[in-house]
Amino acid sequence: MRQKRAKAYKKLMHLYHLSFGFREPYQVLVDSGMCSTSTSLKLDMIKQFSSVLQGTVKPMVTQCCIVELYKLGRGEQAAVDLAKSFERRKCNHREAILGDDCIASVVGDSNKHRYIIATQSQPLRSRLRNVPGTPIVHLNRTVMVLEPPSDATLESKRIAEEKALLPPTLDAKQPQKTEEPKKKRKGPKAPNPLSVKKKKVRETQGPPEQGQKRKHMEEDEGQTVADNSTKPKRKRRKKQHATQTDGDD
Numbered sequence: 001m002r003q004k005r006a007k008a009y010k011k012l013m014h015l016y017h018l019s020f021g022f023r024e025p026y027q028v029l030v031d032s033g034m035c036s037t038s039t040s041l042k043l044d045m046i047k048q049f050s051s052v053l054q055g056t057v058k059p060m061v062t063q064c065c066i067v068e069l070y071k072l073g074r075g076e077q078a079a080v081d082l083a084k085s086f087e088r089r090k091c092n093h094r095e096a097i098l099g100d101d102c103i104a105s106v107v108g109d110s111n112k113h114r115y116i117i118a119t120q121s122q123p124l125r126s127r128l129r130n131v132p133g134t135p136i137v138h139l140n141r142t143v144m145v146l147e148p149p150s151d152a153t154l155e156s157k158r159i160a161e162e163k164a165l166l167p168p169t170l171d172a173k174q175p176q177k178t179e180e181p182k183k184k185r186k187g188p189k190a191p192n193p194l195s196v197k198k199k200k201v202r203e204t205q206g207p208p209e210q211g212q213k214r215k216h217m218e219e220d221e222g223q224t225v226a227d228n229s230t231k232p233k234r235k236r237r238k239k240q241h242a243t244q245t246d247g248d249d
């Protein structure tokens with residue numbers, strides 16, 4: 001693959017990644033025509049997918065497309081074998097329908113499962129161009145080609161980007177909501193929490209200071225003196241607390 005094409009494909013896959021959430025391994029839904037053409041040309045289809053899509057791929061096929069291959073006759077045995085080696089995508093068509101219709105129904109109107117469609121059907125390709133975010137791959141002779149983004153894809157990308165730029169207008173509404181509670185909070189908040197906190201701070205700061213004093217006294221005057229000065233205080237406090245708690249109980 002030429003460097004220029006490789007660069008264009010890389011850019012395009014980046015678009016599908018950013019705007020539509022495509023991720024590796026890419027799910028490539030392969031139709032019967034693609035299987036038939038690539039086996040008759042003896043191409044390495046998977047290798048071509050991964051070089052065009054520039055990532056790992058998971059080829060998939062629907063039952064309707066396999067049935068379509070059976071109908072093509074004995075000459076398609078290699079194509080049938082190839083298709084059968086792929087992961088089967090359930091399409092829930094009890095009686096097989098045309099491969100084109102089956103794939104179109106699986107993709108739906110938004111390609112929410114993020115399939116990359118590999119098809120040799122010209123009508124299906126034009127149908128899928130109406131579904132935004134649907135990469136389409138086909139064989140041009142022996143060369144695998146990733147189609148440029150469809151108008152629907154570009155339009156969807158443009159709308160998504162415009163939405164991404166919208167938030168400034170949404171912010172205009174939000175400040176009204178956030179400002180109202182702020183005003184309410186200001187009044188009661190200022191006096192009460194601060195005064196409560198100050199008391200707590202003093203209480204918590206007290207003991208460590210006393211502890212430090214005790215340590216100093218222990219160091220300066222000896223343990224016996226320090227014990228005498230501190231013990232009565234402790235006892236009183238414990239008693240007070242004890243009587244209070246007893247009273248509460």
Ligand SMILES: [Zn+2]
Pocket residue numbers: 062063064065091092093096097102103
């Ligand atoms: Zn089907």
